[in-house]
Amino acid sequence: xxxxxxxxxxxxxYGPGTTADVAGTGPGFNxxxxxxxxxxxxxxxVSFEVGPGEALGVIGESGSGKSTVMRxxxxxxxxxxxxxxxASVDGGGTDLRTLSPARRRALRVDRLAVVYQDPAExxxxxxxxxxxxxxxxTAAGWRNFGxxxxxxxxxxxxxxxxxxxxxxxxxxxxxxxxxxxxxxxxLANNPPVVLLDEPTTGLDASVAAxxxxxxxxxxxxxxxxxxxxxxxxxxxxxLTQRVVVMHHGRIVEAGLTDQLLExxxxxxxxxxxxxxxx
Amino acid sequence: MAExxxxxxEVQGLHKSFVLHAVDGxxxxxxxxxxxxxxxxxxxxxxxxxxAGKSTLxxxxxxxxxxxxxxxxxxxxxxxxxxxxxxxDRELVALRVREIGYVSQFLRSEPRRSVRDTVxxxxxRRGLDHDASLDAAAEILRxxxxxxxxxxxxxxxxxxxxxxxxxxxxxxxxxxxxxxLDEPVSALDPANRESVLALIAELTSWGTTVLAVFHxxxxxxxxxxxxxxxxxxxxxxxxxPTDVLRTLTNPLGAIA
Numbered sequence: 001x002x003x004x005x006x007x008x009x010x011x012x013x014y015g016p017g018t019t020a021d022v023a024g025t026g027p028g029f030n031x032x033x034x035x036x037x038x039x040x041x042x043x044x045x046v047s048f049e050v051g052p053g054e055a056l057g058v059i060g061e062s063g064s065g066k067s068t069v070m071r072x073x074x075x076x077x078x079x080x081x082x083x084x085x086x087a088s089v090d091g092g093g094t095d096l097r098t099l100s101p102a103r104r105r106a107l108r109v110d111r112l113a114v115v116y117q118d119p120a121e122x123x124x125x126x127x128x129x130x131x132x133x134x135x136x137x138t139a140a141g142w143r144n145f146g147x148x149x150x151x152x153x154x155x156x157x158x159x160x161x162x163x164x165x166x167x168x169x170x171x172x173x174x175x176x177x178x179x180x181x182x183x184x185x186x187l188a189n190n191p192p193v194v195l196l197d198e199p200t201t202g203l204d205a206s207v208a209a210x211x212x213x214x215x216x217x218x219x220x221x222x223x224x225x226x227x228x229x230x231x232x233x234x235x236x237x238x239l240t241q242r243v244v245v246m247h248h249g250r251i252v253e254a255g256l257t258d259q260l261l262e263x264x265x266x267x268x269x270x271x272x273x274x275x276x277x278x
Numbered sequence: 279m280a281e282x283x284x285x286x287x288e289v290q291g292l293h294k295s296f297v298l299h300a301v302d303g304x305x306x307x308x309x310x311x312x313x314x315x316x317x318x319x320x321x322x323x324x325x326x327x328x329x330a331g332k333s334t335l336x337x338x339x340x341x342x343x344x345x346x347x348x349x350x351x352x353x354x355x356x357x358x359x360x361x362x363x364x365x366x367d368r369e370l371v372a373l374r375v376r377e378i379g380y381v382s383q384f385l386r387s388e389p390r391r392s393v394r395d396t397v398x399x400x401x402x403r404r405g406l407d408h409d410a411s412l413d414a415a416a417e418i419l420r421x422x423x424x425x426x427x428x429x430x431x432x433x434x435x436x437x438x439x440x441x442x443x444x445x446x447x448x449x450x451x452x453x454x455x456x457x458x459l460d461e462p463v464s465a466l467d468p469a470n471r472e473s474v475l476a477l478i479a480e481l482t483s484w485g486t487t488v489l490a491v492f493h494x495x496x497x498x499x500x501x502x503x504x505x506x507x508x509x510x511x512x513x514x515x516x517x518x519p520t521d522v523l524r525t526l527t528n529p530l531g532a533i534a
Contacts, residue, residue: 054368220399256342256367256370
């Protein structure tokens with residue numbers, strides 16, 4: 001089966017470093033900053049696949065490189081090395097890094113959607129909820145106003161955004177509601193791959209729980225391939241079947257989510273699970 | 279019953295240890311070379327003292343625990359045999375949907391999802407459509423004595439015994455070919471225990487292969503075709519339930 005998303009040997013170095021500076025960084029050295037050049041090896045040698053209907057978790061502490069990986073996949077950052085392939089683009093035959101920036105950006109419309117921790121990154125807060133969704137639909141070629149409105153309403157209903165708020169500017173919405181609108185927008189054109197970066201972090205506990213429930217239901221129903229980046233085991237356990245653990249920019253362990261929680265292999269994973277579970 | 283039944287699950291030379299990196303890298307050996315073959319439709323009960331490796335074996339088969347060495351070979355419904363310890367994670371996730379089920383003694387209900395929805399969703403994950411999943415959930419919940427008045431409540435509000443039955447209902451709503459049961463009746467009162475045991479017996483009669491840990495001898499004598507005694511992480515004895523249970527000098531002490 002062709003994976004919906006395949007990431008191979010992804011690496012990202014910030015600052016003056018070159019690939020030569022990868023030596024001396026990573027979990028074995030307990031540092032991401034190159035001892036020779038000062039370059040920051042934020043992620044290195046990151047590879048994984050996600051199939052349709054499957055959710056892969058990426059877990060690690062702040063600074064482990066998990067968000068860098070997500071940003072490199074969706075094109076917010078340009079990776080230093082590695083390849084990213086989508087089954088929906090040339091059957092997985094094309095590395096997305098070889099595409100023009102415009103073409104790359106266009107993938108966000110209907111191939112590879114992103115849900116950010118901060119709704120302001122995924123939404124135009126000045127626009128209405130409906131307007132945000134409409135923007136995504138028109139980008140995909142929807143022209144009929146009535147049908148756009150109909151589809152937007154359908155998505156609002158599905159993400160539990162009250163229809164009578166559809167025409168209000170998103171900046172007037174609460175954090176939880178903004179996150180629901182962001183989900184509606186991300187899913188507007190049925191993308192086969194969705195990346196979620198700490199989608200419930202920063203929300204009140206009860207709001208986070210209901211957004212988490214919504215994401216769980218959507219992932220189950222839509223059969224998308226999802227990558228869920230989180231530092232929170234409760235989120236990873238609820239949403240994903242498989243997980244990779246990142247530490248100092250490297251994947252230190254990959255496995256089934258229940259296996260990672262009950263039988264973590266790597267010393268760092270054991271520490272992480274131990275800290276979360278007490 | 280056919281004389282030449284196929285082997286559903288074959289465990290060979292299975293070793294499992296836990297390395298505690300936080301405790302000086304200490305290694306704890308849990309399974310020390312398990313050999314075990316189970317036929318299609320057979321119900322095998324694991325017995326042994328606490329720490330003998332019963333739950334570890336179930337979890338190592340399901341791959342919640344990652345075995346150190348040895349093989350676990352499962353014959354799929356379609357007939358092909360698959361070795362599980364070395365299987366790609368993605369493929370194992372897929373196998374867990376249809377081929378292998380695991381029901382734990384620990385009550386792991388999903389938060390904020392009603393009882394009926396919890397069970398129905400388990401059915402949908404295994405390929406039932408929406409309406410069929412709700413019907414199947416209703417039927418199995420009734421069979422297990424979970425009344426309609428509880429279907430809309432959240433599992434977290436239920437009693438231990440009710441949660442345990444919701445867990446079991448989710449695990450067998452679409453019976454997998456191989457069912458791993460880890461003390462599924464530990465929290466049940468006699469009447470509900472009875473309905474659960476009857477249902478497990480029925481699954482076996484339909485061809486589901488069961489590998490189970492029960493702490494009560496009566497359940498084992500009623501359900502098991504064979505009893506396997508584990509000791510120190512190896513198979514010490516395997517045979518007819520009454521024979522194996524009798525050889526235990528102090529059965530209650532050894533099994534509890």
